[in-house]
Amino acid sequence: MSEQMTAPRLLLASASPGRRRVLQDAGIRFDVQVSNVDEDAVLAAAVGQHGPQDAAATALLLARAKAEDVAAAAPEGTLVLGCDSVFEIEGIAYGKPHTEQVARDRWQQQLRGSAGVLHSGHWLIAAGSGAAHGMGSATVVRFAEVTDAEIDAYVASGEPLPCAGAFTIDGLASAFIESIEGNYQSVIGLDVSMLRNLLARHGVAITQLWK
Amino acid sequence: MSEQMTAPRLLLASASPGRRRVLQDAGIRFDVQVSNVDEDAVLAAAVGQHGPQDAAATALLLARAKAEDVAAAAPEGTLVLGCDSVFEIEGIAYGKPHTEQVARDRWQQQLRGSAGVLHSGHWLIAAGSGAAHGMGSATVVRFAEVTDAEIDAYVASGEPLPCAGAFTIDGLASAFIESIEGNYQSVIGLDVSMLRNLLARHGVAITQLWK
Numbered sequence: 001m002s003e004q005m006t007a008p009r010l011l012l013a014s015a016s017p018g019r020r021r022v023l024q025d026a027g028i029r030f031d032v033q034v035s036n037v038d039e040d041a042v043l044a045a046a047v048g049q050h051g052p053q054d055a056a057a058t059a060l061l062l063a064r065a066k067a068e069d070v071a072a073a074a075p076e077g078t079l080v081l082g083c084d085s086v087f088e089i090e091g092i093a094y095g096k097p098h099t100e101q102v103a104r105d106r107w108q109q110q111l112r113g114s115a116g117v118l119h120s121g122h123w124l125i126a127a128g129s130g131a132a133h134g135m136g137s138a139t140v141v142r143f144a145e146v147t148d149a150e151i152d153a154y155v156a157s158g159e160p161l162p163c164a165g166a167f168t169i170d171g172l173a174s175a176f177i178e179s180i181e182g183n184y185q186s187v188i189g190l191d192v193s194m195l196r197n198l199l200a201r202h203g204v205a206i207t208q209l210w211k
Numbered sequence: 212m213s214e215q216m217t218a219p220r221l222l223l224a225s226a227s228p229g230r231r232r233v234l235q236d237a238g239i240r241f242d243v244q245v246s247n248v249d250e251d252a253v254l255a256a257a258v259g260q261h262g263p264q265d266a267a268a269t270a271l272l273l274a275r276a277k278a279e280d281v282a283a284a285a286p287e288g289t290l291v292l293g294c295d296s297v298f299e300i301e302g303i304a305y306g307k308p309h310t311e312q313v314a315r316d317r318w319q320q321q322l323r324g325s326a327g328v329l330h331s332g333h334w335l336i337a338a339g340s341g342a343a344h345g346m347g348s349a350t351v352v353r354f355a356e357v358t359d360a361e362i363d364a365y366v367a368s369g370e371p372l373p374c375a376g377a378f379t380i381d382g383l384a385s386a387f388i389e390s391i392e393g394n395y396q397s398v399i400g401l402d403v404s405m406l407r408n409l410l411a412r413h414g415v416a417i418t419q420l421w422k
Binding site: 022025026027139144147149150153154157169170171172174175176177178179180181182183184185192193195196197205206207210 | 233236237238350355358360361364365368380381382383385386387388389390391392393394395396403404406407408416417418421
């Protein structure tokens with residue numbers, strides 16, 4: 001099958017276990033090369049040049065920076081995928097809570113009984129040629145009216161502390177998320193249907209990357 | 212912790228690997244006891260008694276039948292969960308395609324560029340007491356404009372043949388599903404946030420079942 005023989009190599013520019021699992025579950029062949037991007041510096045440079053960046057623009061900007069960083073050292077023809085996610089509630093972006101107190105406050109004051117928006121950015125570069133395509137999307141996430149006791153148990157589990165938005169949709173917090181509008185995998189960090197669209201713009205069918 | 216000591220045992224009345232994986236990912240303690248329900252007979256009896264059953268009613272009816280079957284032989288106090296799913300497009304329910312030809316026709320004529328509705332039913336019984344609560348939900352699933360070549364590759368993978376609706380949202384077909392409106396886990400077969408609601412009606416917090 002000549003299609004299989006000419007299928008390019010996909011390189012994921014991310015250390016995220018969630019993104020790796022999404023690609024594995026989708027049956028995609030890929031390798032990982034983590035980028036060394038200073039995200040704060042990239043964002044500061046963009047703000048200095050273009051003014052404040054909203055959540056959607058930030059996700060796309062950082063996805064592009066990660067992909068470009070890895071593509072610069074990748075073999076010619078390798079397709080390098082950069083992804084980034086920004087979680088926003090009522091116009092305010094929320095990062096990792098890091099501490100139990102911040103995570104508890106977030107759940108009590110912002111998340112329960114409410115909804116947020118996960119903005120994702122995806123950027124796919126063909127190393128060498130420089131051909132690149134990017135796309136973003138937004139997914140609404142609706143949270144249940146969880147009790148204080150449930151919040152305490154969730155915070156005590158440690159799961160929310162290192163997570164942007166203070167929740168993981170594919171972990172314990174799945175019990176607290178009633179519905180979404182958009183793409184589920186993008187909430188984990190990598191929208192496979194968007195990867196399919198980006199691959200198509202590079203002339204590659206995603207089925208060529210199936211194991 | 213007295214809460215932990217009095218946490219009831221959860222018994223999943225289903226052989227589905229997808230449902231088991233959803234509970235595992237959500238960190239829930241549970242055991243499996245597959246039901247021996249003759250689904251066609253249960254449905255025929257309901258139709259004979261009440262007339263034609265729509266997709267939502269069918270899912271709830273079969274979820275209840277599975278839960279009741281397993282609860283009849285379960286130790287007192289065990290909480291038995293029955294689940295059922297019916298996939299519908301424009302009012303017509305679609306089961307497993309079984310053959311490659313049926314799967315190909317389904318994707319070419321019904322799924323691509325279109326949307327369907329996954330109706331789920333969940334039923335939770337406390338064995339012995341007979342206390343029972345049921346809930347249903349509907350989730351819209353939107354499919355990409357996939358090519359004939361993509362459909363051929365998907366059908367050749369064998370994945371869609373044993374799946375209701377001819378797709379698995381957590382497998383290869385994730386590349387072909389652009390978005391959903393509703394609960395992702397319910398499309399796999401078990402809505403954890405609905406389980407949380409049903410447990411609460413039995414006076415149990417889902418956090419009591421966390422490992």
